[in-house]
Each structure stands twice: as C-alpha cells, then as structure tokens.
Amino acid sequence: MKKIYLFVLIMISISITACLEDKEVTFLERLPAVNDGDSSLPSSASCSGHTASSYNDVGSGTLVAPYILCNETQLLDFATNGCGNLGSTACTQHFKLGNNISLVGNWTPIGLMNTVAGTFNNGEVFEGTFDGDFYYIENLTIPASANRFQGMFHALNTTAVVSNLELRSVNISGGGYVASLAAYSSGTIDNVKVSGTVTSTQEVLGGLAGFNAAIIRNSSFTGTVTNTGTSSGVNVLTGGFVGYTNDSADHRNNFTNAVVSSTHTNASNIGGFVGYALQSSFRNSYAEGSVTASSGASSNAAGFGGTIIGDNNDAIGTEHDDTLEDCYSASAVTAGGTAVGLISTSHQALNMNNNHFSGTLTAPTVYGIFNHSPLLNNHSNNFWNSTTSGTTNFGPNTFGDDPTGKFTHLTSAQMLVQGSFTGWNFSSVWTMGTSYPENTSIGPNF
Numbered sequence: 001m002k003k004i005y006l007f008v009l010i011m012i013s014i015s016i017t018a019c020l021e022d023k024e025v026t027f028l029e030r031l032p033a034v035n036d037g038d039s040s041l042p043s044s045a046s047c048s049g050h051t052a053s054s055y056n057d058v059g060s061g062t063l064v065a066p067y068i069l070c071n072e073t074q075l076l077d078f079a080t081n082g083c084g085n086l087g088s089t090a091c092t093q094h095f096k097l098g099n100n101i102s103l104v105g106n107w108t109p110i111g112l113m114n115t116v117a118g119t120f121n122n123g124e125v126f127e128g129t130f131d132g133d134f135y136y137i138e139n140l141t142i143p144a145s146a147n148r149f150q151g152m153f154h155a156l157n158t159t160a161v162v163s164n165l166e167l168r169s170v171n172i173s174g175g176g177y178v179a180s181l182a183a184y185s186s187g188t189i190d191n192v193k194v195s196g197t198v199t200s201t202q203e204v205l206g207g208l209a210g211f212n213a214a215i216i217r218n219s220s221f222t223g224t225v226t227n228t229g230t231s232s233g234v235n236v237l238t239g240g241f242v243g244y245t246n247d248s249a250d251h252r253n254n255f256t257n258a259v260v261s262s263t264h265t266n267a268s269n270i271g272g273f274v275g276y277a278l279q280s281s282f283r284n285s286y287a288e289g290s291v292t293a294s295s296g297a298s299s300n301a302a303g304f305g306g307t308i309i310g311d312n313n314d315a316i317g318t319e320h321d322d323t324l325e326d327c328y329s330a331s332a333v334t335a336g337g338t339a340v341g342l343i344s345t346s347h348q349a350l351n352m353n354n355n356h357f358s359g360t361l362t363a364p365t366v367y368g369i370f371n372h373s374p375l376l377n378n379h380s381n382n383f384w385n386s387t388t389s390g391t392t393n394f395g396p397n398t399f400g401d402d403p404t405g406k407f408t409h410l411t412s413a414q415m416l417v418q419g420s421f422t423g424w425n426f427s428s429v430w431t432m433g434t435s436y437p438e439n440t441s442i443g444p445n446f
Helices: 072-082
Strands: 003-005 018-020 023-025 067-069 094-097 119-121 129-131 136-138 153-156 161-174 182-185 188-200 209-212 215-217 220-227 235-239 242-246 250-252 255-262 268-271 274-278 281-283 286-292 300-302 305-309 323-325 332-334 338-340 343-347 351-353 360-362 365-367 370-372 382-385 407-410 430-432 437-439
Touching (some): 235 305, 286 300, 300 305, 300 332, 300 343, 300 370, 338 370, 365 370
Parallel strands (some): 067 094, 094 129, 136 161, 182 209, 188 215, 188 220, 209 242, 215 250, 235 268, 242 274, 250 281, 268 300, 286 332, 300 338, 305 343, 323 351, 332 360, 338 365, 343 370, 382 407
Antiparallel strands (some): 003 018, 003 119, 018 023, 235 274, 268 274, 268 305
C-alpha cells in the first residue's frame, strides 16, 4: 500500500516529502484552482423526506450525486465508520451537507492516521470533496490530550476539496498539529468560515489549518489560538489562521481576527496570521486581534508572520512564489523580547509589496516591519504606523540597503490619506477604512 510519511524538522530548514513505493516524489505541489463554475455539481442538497442514520443512506457518493449528510448521526457515522474505518472507500468519495448540524459530545477527526509518527496511507485520509452548501456544523469539540493532528479532519490529501462550510463554536485541543478544520492539508480549502477556540501544548497550531501545503482562499477564522506549553526554546509555529506552510502553499483573500498567544518560554515563530512559512505566498489577506508571546527575554511575536522565508532562486510567478502582497496587520503585538509589525524573521528573496502594519507594539525591542533583515531588493511600498507602534525603525538593516520607497513610516493622520500609499491599487484591491486602508472583497461568502 502506498504510504505517505510526514517528516518535520522545525528549524530554519524544513521539508516535507512523500515516499510512494520506491520512488520519492515531491508531495507538496501546487494544486489548480477549484472550478467554481462546474455545472455538474448539484446546486443544492435536500434532506426532505429522509430519515437517515448511515453516512451513505442518501446519495451515491459521486461528484454528481454526493452523499448528503442530514443529521448528527450521519456525520458521526462518516467520521467513524466511513472515512475512519480501515478498508472503507468513503475517504475518496463526495459529500454535501443537507442541514445545519449541532453536535453533542466529543468529535473524532475524520480519517485514519498515525498521530504519533505523522504518517498515513493513501485512501485512509480524506481525498474527496466535502461541500458544506452554506450550512454550518456547530460545537465540534475535541478535549485536551497529548494526541497530535487534531481537527475536523486529521488530514486532507492532494485531491481533497472542502468548500462552502461554516464551523461554529469549535473547541479543539491537542498535543501538536492542531486546528479547527484540518490539522494537515495538501488539498484545497475554499470559502470556509470558522469561529471558536483551538489549543495546543506543542508545535504547529493554527486557527483554520495546522499545516498547509496547497490552497486556502476566501476563508476566515475568528476566535482564540492558544499554545499552552511551558518548555523553553521551542519553535511553536503558531498562527491565527495557519500554523506552518510549505512549498508553494497559496493563501489569498483570507482573514483572521484572533487572540493568539503562547506560554512557551523564549518561544518564536508566533504570528497574527501564520507562524512559519517556507516558500509560500500570501495575498489580499489580513490579521486583526492580538498576538502575545511569553515574557522570556528571547521571545518574539509579529503582527502577520512569525517567520516567512523565500528562495533566493525564485521570483514572482515562478515555482515558489514567495510573496507577501496586499496584506496588513492591525494586531496588538506583545512579547518579552521583540515585537514586530509584519514579520518577525524574514530570510532570502521574499517579495514584499503593498503591505501595512497599523497595530500596536509592546516589548523591550520593537520594529515596524521585521526583526531579521533580508536583502531589500524585492520590496516596495510597505508602510507602518509610527504613532501606534511607537517606532520609526522598520527593522535591522544588516546589508545597509536603501529603504526608500520600500519601507515608510506614517503617522496616524497620514494613514488616513489615500495619497500616502504610493503605487497601491485603490480601484479593486484597497479601500480607505476609518483608521487605515482595508482589503476589499475578502473572506468567505456567507
């Protein structure tokens, strides 16, 4: 049986590959966009006239006639006896909600996975489609434990698509790789809205997804993201939207409004949107709320990304489109060591254009944009509020590059003037809000 092994080295160099039989192939490859205009998909699902108890009572499990989940009994059956039962084909089939569903009791993540080793077999984690059809699931609860890879789904494989779904009042805990929707995703997540609380004691924690290696778009998380570990010097990779991303992961039109915190001593890689990103792109997205790192003297936190690392050999439009573009953070950032507006650490050739920070910074050391200086050649038209942040310093300038036109501090009054933001698109991307520019047409369509 084909197996996929997840190896995570949480340091500066992180890679994930899949070994399929004797051939090693890249597992985290970019997926094409979802065909939103696919007329073969039913426009709506109906549970009228059905008294269903098994996940496969209504529908055929095909893309044209998906299984319709009408009630809690069916949804639980799908998680435990469907795509949670060795030998079942349910993980590769297609599903749609037909009602709002309120859960009672604890949830078992969908799919089969070795949550200690982080391994799973093809066909045993979800690989089909799950269309919420704009219905919601509420009170999805996983109690505190040392178990890893906790969420509605253990994992989404490369062909999986989850869309048009709302999760309300989630309360999910675990010992690492924890999130509301998917602990691990190399599939496509589109138009998903989540509210609630996620908690972890170890590495990789995100509001919507723990680890992402593909596409998340038009989605949001609102709530609390808390890493409660107490160990020292841990790279906790904690983000308000996603914990850790890798190898061409593509995020666009998303937002989070979360209270993000870590109690790990001297913890790093804590961000309002993403904890740690390697060769990933973020476009037209924002983070609001707060970000708090521990009181350790070496702890650091950032309004948008804990760490975002590019590739020296890549440029915009190439395989690893390492980009932060048309994004902002308005988070209140607090740390025992260093608090930063956008990115705590940035290495190599990240393309950073048309972003702003408009929150507050509280720490012994504060910087408007980042804490670790990359080369500045690939950056343009980034701004931060020097009044609210309390600093006119964009960050350490290790290479002595000229920041003119790349990083500019503005007062609160200047942040209200559209003309301050040179080169920005105010016709379709940005609009002037009450305190600063805001993204237009962003987040889930609910």
